[in-house]
Amino acid sequence: MIEFAPRPEPSAADRALVTLGALCSGLALAALAFLLMGAHPGRAMAAVFSGSFMSAYGLGETATKAIPLILSGIGLSLAFRGRLWNIGAEGQLLAGATAATGLALALQDSLPAPLAVPLLFAAGAAGGAALAALAGWLKTRFRVNEVVSTLMLNYICAELVQHLVYGPWKGPSQSGFPYTDNFAAPLVLPVLGATRIHWPTLVLALASAAAAWVLVHRTRFGFELRAMGGNPDAAACAGMNASRTTLLVMAASGGLAGLAGVGEVAGIHRHLTYPWAVSSGYGYAAIIVAWVAGLDPLLAVPAGLFLGGIMVGGDAIQISMGLPAAAISLFNGLLLLCLMAGEFFLRYRPRRRARTSDLSPVPGGAGKPEGKTA
Amino acid sequence: MARIESLELRDIRKEFDGAAANDGISLTVRSGEVLALLGENGAGKTTLMNILYGLYAPDAGEILVNGARVRIAGPADAIRMGIGMVHQHFMLVGRHTVAENAALGLRGVPFLRPGAWVAGRIREFSKRYGMAVRPEAPVWQLSAGERQKVEILKALLKGAELLILDEPTSVLTDSEASELFAAVRRMTAEGKSVVFISHKLTEVLAVSTRIAVLRKGRLAGTVPAAGAGRAELARLMTGGDVISAAARGPRIAEDAGAPALAVEGLTVLGDLGPAAVSGLSFTLARGEILGVAGVSGNGQRELGEALAGLRPAEAGSLVVAGVDASGRSPRALRDLGMRHIPEERLRLGVVGSMSVADNAVLSCHRDPRFAKGPFLDRAAIRAHAQGIVDAYGIMTPSADARAGALSGGNIQKLILGRETEGTPAVIVASHPTCGLDIGAAEFVRSRLCAKAAQGSAVLLISEDLDEVLRLSDRVAVMFEGRFAAVLPNSGLDRGRVMLLMAGGGEAGRD
Structure with a gap:
């Protein structure tokens, strides 16, 4: 019989091993799912990864998709550290994209790029931060569960974006498509070579990873965040102000997702359009990024690249193997489930339950057959 | 349910991550006696009793009931043999009533009107052992002392002949503790036996028949409670380490300033x-x-x-x-x-x-x-x-x-x-x-x-x-x-x- 014994202290090696094991199990389950869909699992898996990592074009696409995943993933790992289950990166990303678009439409080409681009990012960060802080405020003021509020705000933001692009912001120059007018040239982010990698956002993502790491591990704020996440009662007892920490970390979390939104509209689309086109689920995939990274902002960078690769690979298998788009969502879902299960194995160690040396039957009473387990 | 005339633990050993929590402990409990298990935190008392209750499997050693070896693979086995345990941290469902909590895992409940039957049994047992609780009271309303009574009644309803009480007085006030001791005496007068885990000398001397002292996973000694001296027990517990009692030094002079x-x-x-x-x-x-x-x-x-x-x-x-x-x-x-x-x-x-x-x-x-x-x-x-x-x-x-x-x-x-x-x-x-x-x-x-x-x-x-x-x-x-x-x-x-x-x-x- 297998029993589970609590682990005293998971070491870094345990942590890495469990994460790796979870990823492998996720991949194995995904392979099984591909098989059930009638595809050759080996070929499908190879197609996923060769499509995303084995060619210059694939790598460029992977990095492009990794940018919003890394930014949102860093934000979510901050919130999750404080035990705030922000499921709203998707909406916060859209809020950032919307705020940046609003500013872009107002600015047109009145400012040169070195001035305009930072303003665009600031507006996006403010938009995402405001939306997430709203959920934080509802939690601290009215005890509204943040899972529910952030999730619901995702839908509200998506509808708002649709309303804007079909209605008031619909661009006269877009020949009837539900797009805003294209951003003016100084507001469009430069890209690396022939790729779609809008490098200012990438630089921002890498800098954010380092800054978030310092914030968590080296500052008073990070100390309070870790305390609140580890034991909110003890943090309150030690005089920490949970409401303040909640509002600030939610704002930071949403602000980072908002930056991702700016990158998408100013770097990829150059206008605001359908919400599902602006984001294609980055806000939800970022939840997986945060967990793959073990809530470490620095590790969110490789984790974002990994998830970005899977998304690109998903496109590849749709085209080359005719698998449905849902196949890759399934893939992502299986990965997240395995990672969550891995958390359990980090805290508990499975082992064979030891038997007593003697196996004679129980005298008196009902007795019990040999070998039956309790 | 066969009466437990004697229960013997022989050379029990249990390791956690290489450290021995129990190291060759042998003990006997007889019908009608209160055996106190005395020792400091971490001496291995609770581990030993968790082995007896089937929560842990010992790495070595055996358990004998009435002279016959038994295997206790889990609490279900222990309960079937007539062993009951009241944990230091209660295992009750707060939103359920006393009767509903007692009914959990209880055998022999009639098909018709099970609630009334359980409530009746609770009243009967609480009268018999002098532990007053209302079967219909929701558990979240009860004080720690009352919850403990519910735990004890739960074990007795399941037919416990040997009851393990893990630090039972840590949540009780002095008067509640005296009430508990009276109930324990009624149980032993019926021929049941009680293992009483504690690190408080006073109450151990008040309630037990024999005292087994554990120190660092080993049995430091077993002494009859009658005639046992506090100093001797303290020495067995600490292994002769002198513990100086905290005493107040001279009060600092009263000052006329504002009070602290x-x-x-x-x-x-x-x-x-x-x-x-x-x-x-x-x-x-x-x-x-x-x-x-x-x-x-x-x-x-x-x-x-x-x-x-x-x-x-x-x-x-x-x-x-x-x-x-x-x-x-x-x-x-x-x-x-x-x-x-x-x-x-x-x-x-x-x-x-x-x-x-x-x-x-x-x-x-x-x-x-x-x-x-x-x-x-x-x-x-x-x-x-x-x-x-x-x-x-x-x-x-x-x-x-x-x-x-x-x-x-x-x-x-x-x-x-x-x-x-x-x-x-x-x-x-x-x-x-x-x-x-x-x-x-x-x-x-x-x-x-x-x-x-x-x-x-x-x-x-x-x-x-x-x-x-x-x-x-x-x-x-x-x-x-x-x-x-x-x-x-x-x-x-x-x-x-x-x-x-x-x-x-x-x-x-x-």
């Missing part, structure tokens, strides 16, 4: 609405220890929380070292010199997932010594933590180890080191030695005395009346949210205090 703490008309609401502390007024002088004695649930917890700023006051004022501190946040109160040693050290005192070093500055990380602007000075924090670890003899692999991995006594030392640093104006200590072994408890007490000698005012909230009487300059007896009396602690009659605790008030309330 002045509370006026403090009213605090309890969790369920009505006032738990009603219009309480008292002052605490520098260097004074005021002990608050009382049966739990008379407002002590709410008083401690209100003083620490964790629970808002409905009315009244709080003056700390001459500064009005009414309605201040916990952090502001701390800045005025108020320190708090919380009641539940694991839940309120430490963040288990953070390091010992981080926990050593949990409530003072903003201090300029540890923070430069928004950034933490990690070297200073670590050095400070190492200082506390060394000064208090905290057993930890390093200051970077997770605090959650420390034992209860070491966690309390860490909290004490953090909260009593310097000479704080006021230290509110809520049940500071609850659940600690003798050595750690004495350490905590001597530390509180030392702080008082340096000029801190200490409010000692404790259910251990001996502790209150030993340390306090004055003793306040708390009853129903008020101080029934505040008495100078000289020649104080224990009986009189206990009477006051039970509501046998006297004229002239403070």
Whole structure:
């Protein structure tokens, strides 16, 4: 019989091993799912990864998709550290994209790029931060569960974006498509070579990873965040102000997702359009990024690249193997489930339950057959 | 169910991560006797009993019931053999009634009207053993003492012939404990046997027939309770280590300045609405220890929380070292010199997932010594933590180890080191030695005395009346949210205090 014994202290090696094991199990389950869909699992898996990592074009696409995943993933790992289950990166990303678009439409080409681009990012960060802080405020003021509020705000933001692009912001120059007018040239982010990698956002993502790491591990704020996440009662007892920490970390979390939104509209689309086109689920995939990274902002960078690769690979298998788009969502879902299960194995160690040396039957009473387990 | 005439444990060994929690322990329990299992925290008492109850499998050794070897693979086996266990932390479903809790896992319940049958059995058993509980009461409404009765009745309903009580009195007041002992005597008079786990000498001597003393996983000795001396037992428990009893040094001279703490008309609401502390007024002088004695649930917890700023006051004022501190946040109160040693050290005192070093500055990380602007000075924090670890003899692999991995006594030392640093104006200590072994408890007490000698005012909230009487300059007896009396602690009659605790008030309330 297998029993589970609590682990005293998971070491870094345990942590890495469990994460790796979870990823492998996720991949194995995904392979099984591909098989059930009638595809050759080996070929499908190879197609996923060769499509995303084995060619210059694939790598460029992977990095492009990794940018919003890394930014949102860093934000979510901050919130999750404080035990705030922000499921709203998707909406916060859209809020950032919307705020940046609003500013872009107002600015047109009145400012040169070195001035305009930072303003665009600031507006996006403010938009995402405001939306997430709203959920934080509802939690601290009215005890509204943040899972529910952030999730619901995702839908509200998506509808708002649709309303804007079909209605008031619909661009006269877009020949009837539900797009805003294209951003003016100084507001469009430069890209690396022939790729779609809008490098200012990438630089921002890498800098954010380092800054978030310092914030968590080296500052008073990070100390309070870790305390609140580890034991909110003890943090309150030690005089920490949970409401303040909640509002600030939610704002930071949403602000980072908002930056991702700016990158998408100013770097990829150059206008605001359908919400599902602006984001294609980055806000939800970022939840997986945060967990793959073990809530470490620095590790969110490789984790974002990994998830970005899977998304690109998903496109590849749709085209080359005719698998449905849902196949890759399934893939992502299986990965997240395995990672969550891995958390359990980090805290508990499975082992064979030891038997007593003697196996004679129980005298008196009902007795019990040999070998039956309790 | 066969009667358990004798139960024998032979050479039981159990290791956790290479350390032996039980090392070759042999014990016998006979029908009609109370065997006390005495030992400090971590001596292996609970591990041994968890093996007997089937929760752990021993690495070596055997268990014999009435001379025949048995295998106990889980609690279901133990229950079938007539072994019952009442854990230190109760295993009850709060929203269910007493009867519903008792019905969980119970065999032989009739198909028709099961509730009435269970309720009837509970009434019958509670009358038989003198443990009054209402079967229809929801468990969340019950006090700790009542919950324990439910746990014991649950075990008896399942046919327990041998009952294991793990630290049963740690949640009980003195009078509840006497009630428990009476019930235990009725059980043994029927031929049942009881294993009583404790680290309190007084109650072990009061209730048991034989006393087995465990020390560091080994059996240090077994002695009949009749004629056993406290000194002998203490020596067996500690292995001859001398423990100096904390004693008060000379009181520092009364000074004419403002009192360290002045509370006026403090009213605090309890969790369920009505006032738990009603219009309480008292002052605490520098260097004074005021002990608050009382049966739990008379407002002590709410008083401690209100003083620490964790629970808002409905009315009244709080003056700390001459500064009005009414309605201040916990952090502001701390800045005025108020320190708090919380009641539940694991839940309120430490963040288990953070390091010992981080926990050593949990409530003072903003201090300029540890923070430069928004950034933490990690070297200073670590050095400070190492200082506390060394000064208090905290057993930890390093200051970077997770605090959650420390034992209860070491966690309390860490909290004490953090909260009593310097000479704080006021230290509110809520049940500071609850659940600690003798050595750690004495350490905590001597530390509180030392702080008082340096000029801190200490409010000692404790259910251990001996502790209150030993340390306090004055003793306040708390009853129903008020101080029934505040008495100078000289020649104080224990009986009189206990009477006051039970509501046998006297004229002239403070």
